[in-house]
Amino acid sequence: MKTYKKLVAGALLASALVSQAVAQEAVKLGVIFPTRTIIGEQAGHGAELAAKQINDAGGILDGRMVELIVYDSNFSAVDGVSAAQRLLTQDGVKYILGEISSTVAFAVIPVVESEEALAMLAMPKHPDVTNSGYENVFRLNSTSQIDAASFGKYLTETVKPEKVAVLVQNDDIGLTSLEQMKQLFGEKVVFSDIFDVKQADFSALATNVRASGADLVCVTAANPEQSGGVFRSMADVGYSPKRCLLPGYLNNDLPDVAGAAAEGVFSQDVYIDTIDSELNNTFVKEYLAAQGKVPGKPEVLGFETVWIVAKAIDAAGSYDDVSKVAKVIRDTQWESPRGKLRFNEIGQALTEKLYNTVVKDGRVVRAD
Amino acid sequence: MKFVIPAVFVAALVAAPFLPTYYQGLAIYACILAIFATSANISLGQLGLISFGHAAFFGLGAYAAGLLNFYTGMNYWLAVPLAILPGVALGALVGLASLRLSGAYFAIATLVTSEILRLVALNWVSFTRGPMGVVVHRPREKWLEALTGRDFGDLYLMLCILVLALVLFVVSRVNRSLIGRAWVALRDQPKLAESVGIWPLRYKVIAIAMSGGIAALAGGLFVPRVLVLSPDLFSGTLSATALLAAILGGRGAVMGPVLGGIVFAVAPELLRVVDEYRLAIFALLLLVVVRVRPDGLISLFPRRKTVHVRPPSALVEITPRQLPATLSIEHLSRHFGGLKAVEDVSFEVRRGEILGLIGPNGAGKTTCLSLISAFLSPNSGVVRLGQLTLSTLSSHQAAQQGVVRTFQHTTVCMDLSVYENVLIGTHLLLPETTAAAVLRLPAYQQRECKRQALAWAAICFVGLEERANELAGSLAYGEQRMLSIAVALATRPGFLLLDEPAAGLNHTEALVLARLLTGLREKGFTIAIVDHNLRMMMKLCDRIVVLHHGRMLAEGDPVTVRNTPAVIEAYLGTSDEPEKQGATDA
């Protein structure tokens, strides 16, 4: 369906370009996301916007349009592998973009490798994703180590809590962050708990945290209904310490879900929509026009997958020479809505800084 | 017809390397789901037990193979067969549990088991790396790839096809063996099964252990497809897939779950052209299929006819197993709440006689029969067979000792043919192992021939040879009664306990029955018979025991018993119609 829409858009645009006598073959990029989940949907919108901006500006490789083929990876390794194989061997795509889940990424990378293609992963956070040994794998999201280094510094130097409580979801990110907090605060961690990624009622948890008397509560939860549930339940039992979400998860869905209970929750992130750069201003404006709300991190990372790969193909002057494109990606400093970024030798994206963010009057804004 | 399925497999194997990578991937997943659904179908189709937690076995197999490879560096493909073992072990445990749990309770117990395993995999971080998962490297065999000139995907698919074929081969052979017959009997007529000596525990454990092993094998094969072990391998979705694929494909046939597995693997993928709606459309198709074809997709194909039996070349005589002892019932009592169904009853069943057990309704005759055949245990008193105390055994053990009963209500497997029913009765003739049933070596075939000959002899003896290939359910009532006697005879019982064999028979049929029983006595069978047809009983029986309100009223030859005043009173005393007396039936 989405392919179809993009084709129509591409065709319309192509016919509008009078100078173009014949519509050239589109440049196909494969995109996989769990499209029926909220993060997948947001990131997918970001990717679409990147394709649109590039095509509006005349496409790449001398006027060829970028065409996205989007498949649902359904948070499942099986579906992810099937989608990737379909893209690489049926749809003739050489670039796999997107994805949220590390598990899916692990399953997809060998497929990408055996087809000698390139993977530009958006969100997977597991450190080993970029340690597969295959050089054409890139990852845009910051890893938990990168986050922890920066956010830990902020917590210890600026927030200076006495007693810390850590509540994490039971997945790779949650457990890693719990370990990091324990290393960071040692004895100061007076309470920790791990909740199921499907848990819906947090009243018991909130009661126990309150009893611990922590003055800082750190939460790691990917779903806003869960982080929101935790903060709301804490407010319900009349407990209001300093509260933070570990980096990467604070966006406007939290105040939408938790209302007043989210007020004052702080975090750090690689992106905030108020960054003042030309690229970001256009990005925010167009995203707002298309989706009716301001973009957050998933949208930016989704955007970057298409934006960087398309620009790299253009700069390499070749779609089929994947190694050359990969070299361009590695050797270039990229401009993105979140600022400048480059990739290290194993394909991990590094940004200049993380922004301090906080919920204020029902919106996520910059804290400093 | 017989060669169609093997031909399909050979064709698939030949075609496998020429498929595009994407379709190879789909085919691999289809094979794995087919194996998985086949495994679920062993408990579902053969035992009638719904398992909501089959992913427990699947995940166990996947984790076992993956972790063996991860920690010991063992070649992955060697680890896969080893991974079957934990599946078998867990299956055996679940099999033990299935003796106590049935229906929804069994379903939830399996669901909870898989959930516990999921939580263990999720939370035992130091061993399984929990939600981080264990990354398994693609287990390529470079030498084999070089030797055959095929790539990893080709070989992987070919292996999956071969394993699927092997699994189907094993399952269909077991299904058609003594073990498969025991499963069907336990599913359709558990009491009949026990009465012919089938030990429920053993066969349920075999079934679920086998099912668990096959599911674990599927799990082990699955890992190279996703290359990461995550607790999702134990998820409810996966369990549901196996169960639903088996039902969708068709529970009745070996190929049903295969079809279902293929559909579940392929349909959602082929619907990727309508990516956003693919699961909704898949669900819609599923709904339509079960509405139009409740017997599953397999019912779209012509059904293979049941094999017609021919009379075996070497006919055997039906004879009792030699039992020198006398069956003695000593001071037997059994109470149900306040009701004393049987109270201090003592008598003997002597070799070679026909003993009649009579008494008004509610006299405790059937209870007495159940006590002797160990279907009930007495509150006090014992049943002895020579030196052996029968009353402490379970019913299938009593059958092993040659004490075999029939039931008041016709108890045969209605969906099986007459011949297949009687074959169930031959269960005790010769011991059999699962391995023998799969390998079918000449020795096994000889044993099977002996069973068939015995079954045929039993059918001939009751005069059903013309109907041997017909479904038991299609027989007339009288014929069904005869069939249940034939099933009991096929166990070659020393003592045959018949519970109202003449009930509902017309006069002619009753005469035939009486002749048959006399014939059995001549062959050396010992028979105890409960019936209301007094005229037949008086003519037929050597001795008669009369029960009334659970107590012994009289014992002796028919003439003596008929002239005992207490008996006359019991039957005629308060009413002209003995049937109405003592309406409080046990």
Place this chain on the structure above:
Amino acid sequence: MELLLQQIANGLSLGMAYALVALGLTLVFGVLHVVNFAHGEFYMLGALVTVLVVKSLGLPYIVALLIAIVLVSAVAWVMDIVAVSPVARKPGGDQIVLVSTYAAGLIIVETVLAAIGPTPIAVSGFSGIVHFGSVVLTMHRVFMFAAGIVMICGLYMLFTRTNFGRSLRAVAQSDYAAKVVGIDVERIKTLTFVLAGGIAGLAGGLIAPIITFNATMGLHAGIHAFVVVVIGSMGSIPGAVVCGLSLGMIESVLSIFLGQHVAATLIYSLLLVTLFVRPQGLFQGALR
């Protein structure tokens, strides 16, 4: 002590939520003798309708609850016609119903996902905090608990005081006997299914303000409900209520001493042991 009391209060409200979802499931099993795989989706739909009516139409929460009951009952009725009654009647129908209700549930979830997307939607029910000594509960949790009690009493009255209730219990005992005494068994079964749908819809509406609506909430709740129903003996309404409440309390109280992930493993192990000790559940016996 204060902590324990608070957790018991939390557990009661959590447990009532379990019980509310489990009620309809056990009712369907008791009367129709089938397991409805889509029951969790009725609950999800109830939450969805409530959320949409409050957010989009701006109607009061109570009105939204009533609309949720009506609409979800209607969906249940359609589902009975399409996926339950024609299937359940056939031989082996109890197993086929698993597939047909699973498919119907999947259609419901996918339709909701396609229509409103995966974004969670919060709605507020009754605001405010209630203090019972040192124990604190939100007004909404108190309301949900009270509404649950009222509903359970209502059901009790329905089953014992009305003709419908008597017929329903007769069908639960035996289809055949009910037919013999002239009860329209098919009609009673359909009505029961619709009633169960309505109960689930109400449950969804009551719980939505506590847990935030999302399209996949039904699946998880459905599995939990199934566990509650089985341990409480399938078809037993007191069993479902008592087991739901106990499960909630055990979870809450255990969370004081154990991490929630450890507690979950422990609770499931306890369930397994319970099943072995009482193979027919704790409340053996049919619908009363």
